[in-house]
Amino acid sequence: MLICVTAMVAGVLIGFVGGAFRWCLTAADGLRADLADWAHRIPGPGWLVVMAAAAAGATLAALIVRWLPMAAGSGIQHVEAVHRGDATPPLLRLLPAKFVGGVLAIGSGLVLGREGPTVHMGAAIGAEAARRARLPDSEVRMLQTALGGAGLAVAFNAPIGGALFTLEEVTKSFRLRTVLATVLATATAVGCSRLINGNHADFQVEPVASPALSWLPLFIVFGLLTGCLGVFYNRLVLTFLDRVKAVPRIPAVAKAAVIGALIGLVTFIQPLATGGGDTLNQLILGGNSMVLAAIAGFLALRFIAGPLSYAAAVPGGLFAPLLAIGTLWGVLFVGGFDAVWPGDHASMAIPMAIVGMAAFFGATVRAPLTGIVIVIEMTATTSVAVPMLAATAAAVLVAELLRSPPIYDSLRERMPANPTTA
Template identity: 80%
Template sequence: MTMPGEDSESAPDRLHHSVLVCATASVAGVVIGFVGGAFRWCLQVADAWRVDLSELAHRLPGPGWLIPIAAAAAGATLAALVVRWMPLAAGSGIPHVEAVYRRDAPPPELRLLPAKFVGGVLGIGSGLVLGREGPTVHMGAAIGAAFARVFRLPDTTVRMLQTAVGGAGLAVAFNAPIGGALFTLEEVTKSFRLQTVLATAFAAATAVGCSRLVVGDVADFQVEAVTSPALGWLPLFIVFGVATGCLGVLYNRLVLAFVDHVKLLPRISAVAKAAVIGALIGLVMFIHPLATGGGDDLTQSILGGSSMALSVIVGFLVLRFVAGPLSYAAAVPGGLFAPLLALGTLWGVLFVGGFEAVWPGHHTSLAVPMAIVGMAAFFGATVRAPLTGIVIVVEMTATTSVLVPMLAATAAAVLAAELLRSPPIYDSLRERMPVEGKACDEDGTAAR
């Protein structure tokens, strides 16, 4: 399938254009690889700092609990000030990337890059329950569009390259090159045009290769060998998928409810709103630091086989289920993917615990497989990109033994969400953006 304007080109011109596009994507991939790798490294340092700060607050006499509250509020406030300077930096950025591809908004300028980087480190690093993937995708899109302009490529190609390199950004965020490429094709373009496939593949390959020089060449989560569940358990995974689809619908509605209601507080400035939300997240940080941030450490703890009481799992699930949408309503740089994965692992372990309570029989061996499946199923239910979710989880865990139940549960989750008539979360967020050709942030405010 050809892109608009290609029919009038001769075969040599099309070949030259394709080579130039792939070369541009490769160079842009190198840049987002190092930028995204540095972004991930900064967030890893912030995660460790946040745990140390929480432990210090518990050791100090007096009102030590004020320390994480003040730190999180300060980080959120500074991130909101970055957004005041660059409104387009608010939120995930993925709805904007999709809007650009659909010609509902112009491609991002390169000056978005420092705003997204600094704002993301401040917001996510301070403990807000947001993901690193949104800012990395948006930074990749800005880099892809900038390089396309440098090589004076046509507008259609600029929009395609910002999408392709945005997908490379997702690949860097999760160290998942195939998942990042598939995200571009399944979620953003919803097509498999050859030129887009090639550009995305080149960008993702160079991006992940370079990012691994910064953060290392290992899977995001270290998981011991997982035995494939017996075929007789497949109906249970399907039931789990249906329940996950219903939970994903509830989560999407909660995200939109927080975004809409926080926006309806006109007498309070965006910076003040972010500060208050940051303070609330700081209180959660004092309760337990693993309940805040992107959730990688919590996910690793679960997938690593750490034993947690069911009441603790419920506590983490409830806190993060509410804290994620609340954090997104702060309208600072940060995404939704990583928190979704953490929720999926918690929900999987909780489901197995509940099943064990109803039907005792030593089913604890299903906990880790169900947690892994929960990551993909919850992602599929909310984002409605099931193949992307499955591939990303497989790459992040380096585990293929649960592919069959993962496919079944994710399909059931997506079907349940569709039957409940819940639109994908990024479609809902994109619809809240103006479409008059202006770049905008994700809560519907026009960008300058």
């Protein structure tokens, strides 16, 4: 009983904190777009203004990380390490570091996801709540894991997906106590966050007709190719991390500033190419047409900008940018197929984009059920569930056959021994 009450109280806290975090990022997206628009209209080199603003945001976020090193990156790998007993549960002072650092980093335009900081903040709240309730260490670890899932649910407004994330990706088990704590925390967290951000799905998608079963082989082929793309993306993330870290005699804060300035330049040229990617996703899923060259350009830019941004080692995750890449890749695939086999395939673009989100997520994170459920909840669309299952299974199969480890396993291996937030 005490665990259930503690989980619900902690769920309320991460619901309001995570909801406020999302609200701040939405406001920052609007301000960033307005700044880029203003910079185009002023006389002189307006691009320097946008570059300076992005560099300043990344620098301040990096300074926060220098104060509290555990605030760097996603934080999901730390939640997993705590569950495995390889790290100590996060302290509550991680919460302001992730909140402010995440708003500065993601708000400045770095191609990072809101879910990493929200998961980590949820874990910190869960661990602190368990300590205050005087629960044993095993329950502290369990509650930090359960509240991490609640944080993901708040980040994507996907309660079932957040609960599944805890069970499929972190614990890899379905123990009743963990399931109960996770479900209660997730339900209260999402309920509270919706008081701030609205009680609706993240993406507004018009009703999508179920693709004919005759198209199922095409979705499987798409999934196989997506698996290869996911493997390449994971390797790119790790390569950027290693290369940027290996640059000698340059402080981490300076590296973050340089990366921020580069992202700022991209923001000046095309604001949709930077940030978490929600606005770009909504444009595509909402039925706005783009020329194939623009889709390819956005995909190339975000494919590079995401790993580069993560290499800045500031607060920010990988999930949201993965979803944007999956959307772009799905539309590009349909366009390429139409070029090779001309026909009326325009109606396949949105279904393939939705499937691409789940398949690319599955290939990189290796949590296929979590990815599928999150996408279904974010789009409020179930009509492509069968193609989504087939394509995601194919993508995960390819990634496994290529022996590419899940991205968070690789990131966890790069953590220092027995890391703490002290």
